[in-house]
Amino acid sequence: MKPQPTVLFVRSPSQDRAAISMLRDSGLTVHEFDGVRGLECALGDYDTDCVVTNCEVENPDGTQYLGGLTLLDRLRRSHPELPVVLFAEVTNGDIAREAYSRDVFGYVPSTVNDAHQRLLAQVDAAVASSPARQRANKRKQLNEAVRLVNQALVRSQSRMDIERDVTAVLAGTDRYSDACTVTCQHDRPVVRALGSQRDSVTITAPEPLRRAESEDRLVVADLDPAALGDDTDALETDCVRVLAVPLVYDGTSYGVLGVYADRVDIFDTEEQDTFREVGHNIALAIDASQTKDALRQRTTELEQQKERLRELAQIISHELRNPLQAAMGRVELLATEHAAEEFDAIQRSHTRMSFLIDNLMQIARQGGRQYTVEPVALSDVMADAWTTVDTDRSTIEIDCTETVLADSSRLCQLAENFFRFATEQGNTGTITITDTSGGFALEHDGPPLEVGNEGPFELYYASTDEGVGLHLAVIREIAHGHGWEITLSNESTGRVRLDIADVQRPSANGR
Template identity: 80%
Template structure:
């Protein structure tokens, strides 16, 4: 503990001797400084409680005009925790107002009779306020550092961007000397990013960083400059204290953030708590960037798969349609010339092949189409779908009274595919369609589907079952486009049942909008 307060007195060339002597006689330790240029060095040399400056002291350019105001400005910018008392040899209200606008602690006109007593009183008050000013200054610096870090987290996209920007803003503050991120390989931390953007450097005091990474807890440690020696490539050169912050989120470690300072009176409990939160936010941002990258990679892969599927469908369509149409034309000519039942079967097979090609192309196109939902009558759309296909002797019972929000053409297409699937399962299939509480269902009493019960809506399903898998895949894509859920199972009396759920009604949407 210092025996008495320490004052830096920035004096003019020809005055202030009496004032300095008076302060010293009053029990203060006073160090004299000539001009603004020497002030920064003196602040580094002495543990200063207060700065007193004459109004007319030397500016950095050597001029003597109002240099005291420059002193106030410099201290406010770089050492706001140090209070300043301005001593003016002339009584000038404009100077006083300008000084107070720059956050001077006190103003003493040197022309009054009790100027020295007033100066001592102002210095005593400034020294008494020093601890509170230091706390306020520290909190201000911490808040500014956190603000800059948060800005960096918002604008950075990748992990490397996050680490580079965070270390750069921390190393650029007046409170910290350097910052870096490391990953620990055994007992050796490897630097990932360095805030000062210097070239390759070494870590001569690795233990605090390794301990923070392995134990996943914050570590504060002093740096022995004797161990660093004269190694100019050492990270800790001119640094006496380090704060190592583990970057951990949801059980995953992303290394360690190391923050260095050139003062020993730093990284107290409050600052450690602040950096715990900062470390958590950095790790969260890195984790989010990894998730974003994974989603982007997955999206890219899905787009590639869709493109391959579209290309495959186009190839199949191109390679099959022409010979199929030629075969259909020849069969029609033969059927006209020859009365044979076999030609009817061949024509049905050709028609079936044409439907399968259409369905395959539709699956490939679903990802490209935009869905426009509007109120549609479910019974009208189902009737339209039934009339659009060749149903033979099969029948349908439509028991739907509701109106749903759907893309009319896509909904009609879904129903067509189910009707084709049903009529392919028998000669005279009975089909039922009805409303449910959150959608509708379709049933038929035709032959059950073959194959494994799992994945019925995948393209591979039913590939040997007369193209049932294609119909179901088209149904699945249309349901996905609407945001509906579908399930296939056994209905009443062993009938095959397709449930479509999650279907919105116009009234329900209006209620939610009103709420």
């Protein structure tokens, strides 16, 4: 405990020494300095409670003009917790306003009758406020450090960016000397990022970092500069204390954050609690960045897989179409020379195979482009789709009036595939399209489906004896591409109903 408060007094050449003697007589320890440079060089040698300066003291460049205000500016940047009292030789309102704008603690004109009593009162008040100012300054510095760390976490994209940016902003603050992130390999910390960005560094005191990771708790330790010797690469150079913060999120360790300081009165309970939260946020950001990296990699792999499937579908389509077209041409030629019912069956099979190839290509292309969603009239799309399908003796009733948000070309493909699917089940009957509360429904009063183990929406569901039915698989892909839900009702009486739900409608403002 200090026996008495310490005051550093920066005097001018013409300053009456009576003020300094009066402060000493009042029980204060007073050290005198001739200018700004002299005080700054000695600040680290004293546990200072207050600074008193004359207005006309020597500036760092040797001039005498308003050196006290210069000192105020420099102390606010380097030691904002120190209270400063300006003891001016003249009463000047402009100087007083300038001083208070620089956060001077007190302003005392030396020319008034009770100048010494006023000065002593201001110094006593400054000394009494010093602990509170130091606490406020610590909180300000902590808040600024947390703000800078959070900004780094927001802008950083990868784990390496996070660790590099966080350590850089901490090392760049006035409160800390350096910062690093490490992972322990074979019980030896390995530096991943270093705030001071030196080319090479060694950790002379690894134990606090190792304990923080192995025990999953904050560790505060004092460092002995004498133990460094001549090791100029030591991380702990000019540092006397370290705070080791484990970086853990959801049970996964991402190493340790080491924060170094060149003073021993640091890393109290409040500061440790703050860094415990900072460590959690850093680990959370690292975990999120790695999750995003994994998702991006998985997305890339899926896109590559889709592209390979599309290429395969194109190859299969090309290889099937050539012999199919040749076979169809030969059948047409033979049919003109020989009237046989078998030719009609062969032609139907060829037509069926052509439909299958078209549908396979539709399925392969579903992931090939983005859906362009816009308001479309459901009745118009259904009518357009009906004109493109050979519906034979079936009829259609379009009993829908809603406008929905959809990709019109994809919605048309969905309708075409249902119409073909329905007419393949039975070439007579009525197809009805109606609005529902969640979207719309397509219904056919043809024969019931014979659903196998795979289910009607699976790719290789056999809907007829003629081959493999792909229409419902295409419908499923288009519906899911819009984010819609589909269900198929298959009544024994012969009605087949396809319900499309979760369909969005335009809002009042048009979207």
